[in-house]
Amino acid sequence: MPGLLRRRFAHPLFPDFAARFFSRLDGPRLFAYFPCPSFKTEPKNRIDKNSFRTNTERLRWRIEEEFFWKISINQKAEFKGIRHHKTQYLGKSCLGYLAIALKTSLQADREREQYRKLILDEKVKSDLIARGNAKQTRLLIMKRLEDCQEPFLKKTLREKLGKKMAAWKGNLWQLIRRYEEWLRGNLTEKLKRVSRVEHRHFFRTLNEAHAGLSRSLGVFRNILGQNVEKVLGVRLAEADWKIAVIEPSQPDIKTSRTFDYHIDLIWFLIPMFIFRRFIERHYWRQVPGEVAVNLSRLAAQWEERINKAIEGMRKQALQYVQDELATIEALLSGAHGQTDDLRKTIDELRWIVESLEIHESHGDGKE
Numbered sequence: 001m002p003g004l005l006r007r008r009f010a011h012p013l014f015p016d017f018a019a020r021f022f023s024r025l026d027g028p029r030l031f032a033y034f035p036c037p038s039f040k041t042e043p044k045n046r047i048d049k050n051s052f053r054t055n056t057e058r059l060r061w062r063i064e065e066e067f068f069w070k071i072s073i074n075q076k077a078e079f080k081g082i083r084h085h086k087t088q089y090l091g092k093s094c095l096g097y098l099a100i101a102l103k104t105s106l107q108a109d110r111e112r113e114q115y116r117k118l119i120l121d122e123k124v125k126s127d128l129i130a131r132g133n134a135k136q137t138r139l140l141i142m143k144r145l146e147d148c149q150e151p152f153l154k155k156t157l158r159e160k161l162g163k164k165m166a167a168w169k170g171n172l173w174q175l176i177r178r179y180e181e182w183l184r185g186n187l188t189e190k191l192k193r194v195s196r197v198e199h200r201h202f203f204r205t206l207n208e209a210h211a212g213l214s215r216s217l218g219v220f221r222n223i224l225g226q227n228v229e230k231v232l233g234v235r236l237a238e239a240d241w242k243i244a245v246i247e248p249s250q251p252d253i254k255t256s257r258t259f260d261y262h263i264d265l266i267w268f269l270i271p272m273f274i275f276r277r278f279i280e281r282h283y284w285r286q287v288p289g290e291v292a293v294n295l296s297r298l299a300a301q302w303e304e305r306i307n308k309a310i311e312g313m314r315k316q317a318l319q320y321v322q323d324e325l326a327t328i329e330a331l332l333s334g335a336h337g338q339t340d341d342l343r344k345t346i347d348e349l350r351w352i353v354e355s356l357e358i359h360e361s362h363g364d365g366k367e
Contacts, residue, residue, distance in 0.1 A: 130314035133209035
């Protein structure tokens, strides 16, 4: 620092500058700055600026030693104090910005958790929709059959049986075979017609499940897309989520035994001219039960097929949700771990600022 001042004072224009400066001061005022004995002898006389040209070296030395040296003697300490002060200021400013970033990161973490909860809720809704419709399948099918088909089938088959039995000839074994063949053929034909005509009504629960799942997926997709765009600024691509409805195939028709026991094995012991009327009455009474049993069996077979189709739709919906979960996780993976990194940075920066404050307080105490 002294060498730098010497080079500046050695400038050719410095004498003129010093002359102009000191010409504005009288002796006492100048002595207040520089206690020079020569100014005490003539306190009221104005200073001749030409005298400074001859005494430049002496005045330069006096100014350097008495004024600038006192300022520059604590240069390192002053620079260190300024550096500490600036560092503290910058550290505190950074802590403020990092606090904002941490708050934003925590908000992003909460949003991610909300997304996961939303997806989990969607899974539960899909399960409830599928389970609720599956429980109603059998009831709706049986109600439709009992109201629209069972009375008609019972009446029609009884009338046809009465006409057919009059033409049947033979012993008990032959009559049983003829009856079972006729019943199986007519029931199969009638139930196939019922299944073909009424199956669209059986699909009510299937269609309701499809509508419920599609509606639930649509709401889920819209809400999720809005949240992602609001928080991450990313618009999700349009999804073509179409749940395929696979209509079940026609079930098989089965008939039960005419008699619980193999009474036809003793046909030779039963004279038909005596027991024919009782056997025909047994056949006639058996028709309503056979109709009810086979309608129930038909409903059970349709229930199994429809519920299987509902379960397939539920799996499709869950697959869409799982794929969407993978997409969201990929979007959020870039921000994963940012909160921990910010907290670590804040702790380190706070420790640095506190260390500087402690160092500064100890330095002030020593001074």
